[in-house]
Amino acid sequence: MVKLQVEVNNACIQPFVFCFYVSGHGWGHATRANQIISDILRLPAQHKVYVISNASSFIFQGVTNVGAIYRQADIDAGVVQPLAYTVDRQQTITNLKQFLHQRQSILMDEIAWLRQVKADCVICDAPFLPCAAAAGAGIPAAIASNFTFDEVYNGLCEGDALDDDIKEGVKVVIQDYRNADLLIRLPGAIRIPSFDDAVELVPSTPTLYEPTPTPINPSKGIVNGKTQLPSISVATVLSSRLSSKIERRIVDVPLVFRKYHKNRKQVLEELGIPSSIYDTHRILLLSFGGQVLGKAEWKQENPLPPNWICIVCGAPDNIDLPVGFYRASRDAYVPDLTNAVDVVLGKLGYGTCSECIGHHTPFVYVPRPQFIEEFGLRKLMQDQGSAVELHREDFEAGRWGSALEEAAQLSGACDEPERLVGHNGGPIAAKILEQFVVEWNSKKSASSPQQHTLVAAAAATAAVTTTIATESNKTSTPTTNDLSLEVPPLNTR
Structure with missing residues (x-):
């Protein structure tokens, strides 16, 4: 049995309504979102979580079984993949243009729905429009992902006439993402233009007709060039909101993944x-x-x-x-x-x-x-x-x-x-998201410099020494990245 222990401040926090928007492009978005949603639902405050996606409700059964509420909605354009390893470039950009043509109508619908359910926070993995909807509803927005679709679309540029359509669409996508004030950046990240903190180890993404750039600083960190997790940095891109209430930040977290249940x-x-x-x-x-x-x-x-x-x-x-x-x-x-x-x-x-x-x-x-x-x-x-x-x-x-x-x-x-990455990014992300809403709400009622430290404090509580014991040959080495949880031993092959 692997036991990870850490002391966490469990101060009484009121229950919030989180609205987690999940892209229907691929199962990876849903599986990691499910893990974070599960960890939000485990917090003592007993928050409510809606999961909104154009992916099938079947993918979210694990979290709806424990209290999350599923809502089907067409909230992103995604990427068209005829096979798991190919992209239909033309159809992908056609779909993006069609989605942006309908953007205003979809945006108004989402703003109205967020107000109807009395949402406290929007989380995106990684549709862009819900970030703008959060701004319209007057609530905070966060992104939890290792990439955003603006960079994916940028990567489809090939030096032809279609590039103009791509670049025009990406401008809108980036503006929507800039309505989020928190980026929970997962391991394996590429550049995220709406937050870009200029870390050389997360280089500007190459396009298909340009060579892969060599990182300026090739030194190794744990993930995303960071030497300690969670790691907080300040976004170098300003918010799209006219009066953003808090400083935009990036928090790099340990691995978010689903663990096995059966031997x-x-x-x-x-x-x-x-x-x-x-x-x-x-x-x-x-x-x-x-x-x-x-x-x-x-x-x-x-x-x-x-x-x-x-x-x-x-x-x-x-x-x-x-x-x-x-x-x-x-x-x-x-x-x-x-x-x-x-x-x-x-x-x-x-x-x-x-x-x-x-x-x-x-x-x-x-x-x-x-x-x-x-x-x-x-x-x-x-x-x-x-x-x-x-x-x-x-x-x-x-x-x-x-x-x-x-x-x-x-x-x-x-x-x-x-350099082993911690395996508890889900609980850490959940706690940071909770504190993000606390900070936002406190800034709504009073401007206090002290409140800028709340998300930093939530991350800092996770970065403490881990005690670890194991009886498996497939084990993790002690790290300083873990919140309190029990992990079953991995099987020996």
Whole structure:
């Protein structure tokens, strides 16, 4: 059992209404938002949380089961991905233009709804329009993410006529994001233009037709160039609000990720894998959702090396899986699978990266150069986990063997104990968000210089010495980044 202890000020705070807007682009937004929402709901004040998204309510069942309230709404344009590792550039920008054309109507609807539910705070991961809606409703807004969509759209510039549409749209997106006064920046970040604090280790994102820039300062921190977490810096970009009540800040937090619930043996046996197989084979988790399963090449030659089996997430029922492949149920809890396998194969998304790092599972990734978030996540995996690249052509042709065997020899963990990232970003983010609203409300009623320290104090309470005890071979080294919580021991492979 890993026990993380810290002394936290549990002063009595009134319950707030948090409205958490979550992008429907990919599951990574939802999984990490779910973790922060769960931690907000665990705070003693018994806050109310609405989760607003164009993603299916199915993704949020875990938090709605414990009290969050789901509302479906089209609140972002997102990115169009025909496959998990490709972007439809033209359709993505067309969708953005259509969304911006409807922006005023959607904005008015959101302002009215926020007033109706008596919202105290908007949190975004990472739609931009809700930040402007918060300003219209007269309440604070925060962003909790490792990227924002302005930089993603910027990354689609290719030096052609479509670039003009991209740049015009990005201007509006940045202005909306600038209505937020707090950025909770997650590990694996890229530049966030609406807050840009000019840290060289989070460089300006390269575009597709320009070379990747070399960081000016190549020294290593824990994540995002920070040597201690949580870490507070002041935004260098001013607020879009005419009279912002507080100083805009960036708080870099430890890893936010979902932890496993079931042990390895239980997970594998529930999938129908007998011990005679899982004790004698290495196990791969394929986390693409099955978009290319059933290719002719795979039927002619199994892509798995000898003595390997594979668990597939999201494989449609109408697809016949090759020999040695097992289908995970639609509602499978992916962290359980990640903890149970030897290697994960997928794309560089925050959810997969964070859960691989958190469970010390090596990762084989298929690059997706059109999606700029990858630059921050690749660095995160290189610094904190174990990652092996598999070219798209080799993935689609079923040439997986050498990459899987290479990954299986890796530890899945950072080899520099003093730089290990903490695993409790969710509780820290929840506490900081709570104090953010306290600070905002106090500034509404009276302007007091002392109140500027509230968010800083909330972060500082988390940065204390951790005591840690473990009885697993897959363990974390003591850090100074953890709030009080219990973490079950990770399974020994």
